[in-house]
Amino acid sequence: xxxxxxxKISIQIPENLDTVSLKLEESNEETVFVKIxxxxxxxxxxxxxxxxxxxxxxxxxxxxxNNSISVYRLTAAGDxxxxxxxxxxxxxxxxxxxxxxxxxxxxxxxxxxxxxxxxSKEYSENLNEKMLVVGTKEKNEIVEFIKxxxxxxxxxxxxxxxxxxxxxxxxxxxxxxxxxxxxxxLIDGNKIGLFDKLSLIYKESGTVQCSGTRDLFxxxxxxxxxxxxVRKCDVFRYYPPIDNLVVNSHSLLEIKISGKWIAFDxxxxxxxxxxxxxxxxxxxxxxAKQNNFLNKINVVxxxxxxxxxxxxxxxxxxxxxxxxxxxxxxxxxxxxALNFVHYDELLAETEYLIxxxxxxxxxxxxxxxxxxNCKDLNMLNNLSVIEILLNRLDEATVTLKNILNIDPDNVTxxxxxxxxxxxxxxx
Numbered sequence: 293x294x295x296x297x298x299x300k301i302s303i304q305i306p307e308n309l310d311t312v313s314l315k316l317e318e319s320n321e322e323t324v325f326v327k328i329x330x331x332x333x334x335x336x337x338x339x340x341x342x343x344x345x346x347x348x349x350x351x352x353x354x355x356x357x358n359n360s361i362s363v364y365r366l367t368a369a370g371d372x373x374x375x376x377x378x379x380x381x382x383x384x385x386x387x388x389x390x391x392x393x394x395x396x397x398x399x400x401x402x403x404x405x406x407x408x409x410x411x412s413k414e415y416s417e418n419l420n421e422k423m424l425v426v427g428t429k430e431k432n433e434i435v436e437f438i439k440x441x442x443x444x445x446x447x448x449x450x451x452x453x454x455x456x457x458x459x460x461x462x463x464x465x466x467x468x469x470x471x472x473x474x475x476x477x478l479i480d481g482n483k484i485g486l487f488d489k490l491s492l493i494y495k496e497s498g499t500v501q502c503s504g505t506r507d508l509f510x511x512x513x514x515x516x517x518x519x520x521x522v523r524k525c526d527v528f529r530y531y532p533p534i535d536n537l538v539v540n541s542h543s544l545l546e547i548k549i550s551g552k553w554i555a556f557d558x559x560x561x562x563x564x565x566x567x568x569x570x571x572x573x574x575x576x577x578x579x580a581k582q583n584n585f586l587n588k589i590n591v592v593x594x595x596x597x598x599x600x601x602x603x604x605x606x607x608x609x610x611x612x613x614x615x616x617x618x619x620x621x622x623x624x625x626x627x628x629a630l631n632f633v634h635y636d637e638l639l640a641e642t643e644y645l646i647x648x649x650x651x652x653x654x655x656x657x658x659x660x661x662x663x664x665n666c667k668d669l670n671m672l673n674n675l676s677v678i679e680i681l682l683n684r685l686d687e688a689t690v691t692l693k694n695i696l697n698i699d700p701d702n703v704t705x706x707x708x709x710x711x712x713x714x715x716x717x718x719x
Contacts, residue, residue, distance in 0.1 A: 298470075303357060303632055310361050311713070313371060313419055320359070327405060336430070337346060345585040349464075350645050352593065363636060374404070374439065377402070378405065379400060379401065380399075380400075380401040381398065381399075381400055382398050382399040382401065383398040384397055384398045384475050384588075385398075386398065387475065390474070391475050391476060392477060393475040393477055393480070394477050395475070395602075398474035399538050400538065401538040401540075402530065402538070402539050402540070403580070405530065415578060415623075415624055416575075416578075416625040416626065416627060417625075417626055417627070418627045418629065419627065419628040419632070420628065420629075420631065421524070421630055422510075422631050422632075422633050422660065422662070423630045423632050424632075424633055424635060424638075424661065424665075425484065425511075425514045425515070425518075425633065425634045425635060426487070426511065426635055427635035427639065428636055430485055430486065430487050433517065434486065434487050434490065434512065436489060436552040437494075442464065442465050442468065445464065445465075447489060449462070450516070455517060455547060455549050456518055456547070456556070456571065458513070458516055459547060459563075461510075461515065462512050462513055462516075462558070463509065463558040463596070464594060466505060466508055466558060467561060467596035467597065467598050468596065469490065470499075470505075472491060473499055473500065473501055475497045475499070475501060475558075476498045476500065477495070478492050478497055478498035479492065479498040479504060480504070481502075482666075483662070483663060483665060483666040484666070484667060485668070486508070486511040486512070488665075488667075489508065493508075501697040502542055502544070502558070502559040503526075504561075505543075506543050506544065506545050506559065508557060509545070509558040510522060511523075513582060514632055518632075519545075520548065520549075521548040521673040522547050522548070522630060522631050523545065523553075523628055523629070524543070524626075524627075524628035524630065525543070525574045525627055526541060526625070526626040526628070527541060527542050527544055527574070527621045527622050527623070527624065527626075528621060528623055528624040528625075529579075529620055529621045540620065540621055541547040541621055543559070544557040544559070544560075544574070545557075545585060546559070546574055547559075547649070551576050552571075552573065553574070554572070554573060554668065555571075555573055555574045555575040560603060561595075561596060561598075561600075562591050562593055562594065562599070562616065563592050564590065564591060564592065565589075565590045565592060566589065567588050567590070569590075571588065574622075574625055580605050583617050588623070591604050603617060603618035633660070635661065638657050638660070638661065639661075639671070642657040642658055642671070642674055645657075646674060646677060646681075649681070651681060653684045654678060655675075656677060657671075658674055658678070662675070667698050669695060669698060669699055669702060672691055672694065672695045672705075673695060673702075673704050673705060673708075674697075675691050676691040676692050676695070676705070677708070680708065680711075681693060685715075685716070688708070688712060689709065689712055692705045692709040693714070696709070
């Protein structure tokens with residue numbers, strides 16, 4: 293193995309330092325500019341060389357050049373190897389063939405890297421987000437679905453079990469209906485309700501990745517543990533991100549149990565304890581990695597019909613820039629606090645605001661729901677009423693026709709559309 297210079301290289305985004313221009317061969321991607329600074333003795337002449345490793349598609353004998361790994365080597369005078377950056381190119385064609393997922397120009401992914409990437413002094417940041425809790429009708433549909441898939445465990449889910457036990461049962465349910473994972477137009481590019489997403493996945497028509505799995509989990513968890521605080525956690529291998537690049541990252545969550553945040557991962561199907569058996573947080577995992585005592589963290593697996601992932605194998609060293617381990621992404625953390633909004637309450641409030649003719653306030657609630665589920669008939673009907681009251685008759689006609697495309701027998705939409713057509717004829 294080649295020896296690296298002892299000097300570390302820091303990739304810095306904001307400062308105006310020397311730059312190295314990196315571009316995938318035979319790619320239409322824009323050039324990626326990586327700014328470098330050598331700590332210690334300045335190396336005056338820096339050059340780059342690259343080589344591509346093409347990857348065969350599963351079940352195919354031919355090489356797919358649109359899905360390649362490109363490794364860029366930065367060397368100094370005397371051909372001393374300074375470091376390497378690895379990019380993975382997943383073309384638009386590859387994503388469509390492999391996942392039936394549409395992404396213009398595909399993905400350019402920054403994966404492994406021997407450089408130490410700079411980040412702010414804080415290792416984390418805090419965000420806020422509203423999350424919709426489904427209404428009674430949709431909840432009943434989801435409940436019947438879970439009872440069908442997990443008949444033996446359904447009673448346990450409804451009893452006063454430990455919160456972590458319920459979280460594990462919901463995870464088992466999800467992985468009972470999953471057959472694959474990955475991006476999907478039907479899920480990622482479509483604003484549909486929670487039950488519809490679960491149905492598409494069960495029918496093998498849609499797939500999700502780590503963040504999508506987490507969102508499905510949170511949607512179901514909120515139905516059974518309404519008083520329990522949860523938040524999203526996104527961890528990044530490198531931060532801040534480089535423009536036009538997808539960076540190694542992962543999505544999990546935390547559940548607050550007895551006043552303490554507990555890390556939980558419904559995608560990899562694990563949670564964690566310390567040597568004393570105490571449940572631990574994302575922050576504790578981060579600190580364990582920084583202080584080189586990850587060996588004191590125990591992984592608790594949630595068994596399902598799927599095989600256990602190999603992210604925690606000892607040969608996958610999280611400190612090795614060439615390797616990948618589950619903990620490799622714990623370099624920066626984004627926490628997102630969730631403010632749950634209950635559908636039934638929001639629907640009642642919206643209809644009350646319409647009666648009071650506070651239409652702009654009503655519209656805000658309607659847009660929030662439709663942003664989560666564009667086929668929600670109650671909110672679409674309310675939207676059409678507001679459009680009629682505001683004399684936006686053409687818009688109201690489009691909304692009502694949209695409702696009838698979803699539900700041809702919708703009585704309210706039929707009556708309102710008939711009313712509009714009669715008034716149009718009178719006009």
